[in-house]
Amino acid sequence: MRVSSTLLLALPALALAEDQIPLQEKVKGWFGKLTNAVSSAVPAAVPSAPVEAxxxxxxxxxxxHLTLENWKDVLTKDLAASAPTTQDWVIYINGGNVTCFGHCGNVTRAWNETVALLSAKPxxxxxxxxxxxEEPVLCNSWSVGPPSIYYFTIPKPLADQSAPAPTVRYIPLRRNATTVETLKTLIVDKEYENTAPYEGAWHPFNGALAQYxxxxxxxxxxxxxxKMPTWLPMVLISFMSRSFMNRRMNPQPAHQGGAGGAAPAPGRQ
Structure with a gap:
């Protein structure tokens, strides 16, 4: 009903178009205005759930889906690209109730819509x-957390297997403010280039931790x-500090041996 009522309201306005415009242009303009009228009405009548699904x-x-076991093979073994080209990877780091406290849903929806739109782009x-x-060790080994984007630019190795180091950029995302437009600007408009490449110890390929x-x-x-309970570190710290104070308050007597004799008994001068 909303769609049909909108179209009925739009038709009188279309009839008042300028008489001097050529017929072909009139038809184009008419269809354009009709499309706009339908587009403005459809979102109110059609739920967004099927679109999200x-x-x-x-x-x-x-x-x-990257795991601790497969991530390096997935990112580097691409037979479709030949050297000396580079391959860009956009990695969405997400989580559930444990690592994202249940607040990554909005970003995940925006990510899915963005991937669906951009995957067909040349x-x-x-x-x-x-x-x-699901992959806490991998996330900790990279020192990353959700929600965020890790943008990889990976050069393909030459015939001698030599290649420049991959360029990585880590970009945190806002949980409640990330939209399809946010990710489109980041990826298509290359806003990721405004983030300096990361070259520290946690670099997944050539950081100090990876090299060793x-x-x-x-x-x-x-x-x-x-995974450790929050109370356990406090108990350990309390135990260690108490042991240290006991040693300070009750120092062990020094044993002094004579020239060939036994050490004197404690308390004797």
């Missing part, structure tokens, strides 16, 4: 996701600390 299915079909980047609830094979062990350690 469709976008989620399209995104699921084109994006890769020369589009590749898309991947990491769920930090410490990224995964450190990821496990940080994950273990995060």
């Amino acid at each position: 469709t976008a989620a299915k399209v995104a699921e079909s084109v994006q890769h 020369h589009a980047p590749k898309f991947a996701t990491i769920d930090c609830d 094979n410490l990224a995964v062990p450190v990821g496990y350690i940080l994950w273990g600390f995060n």
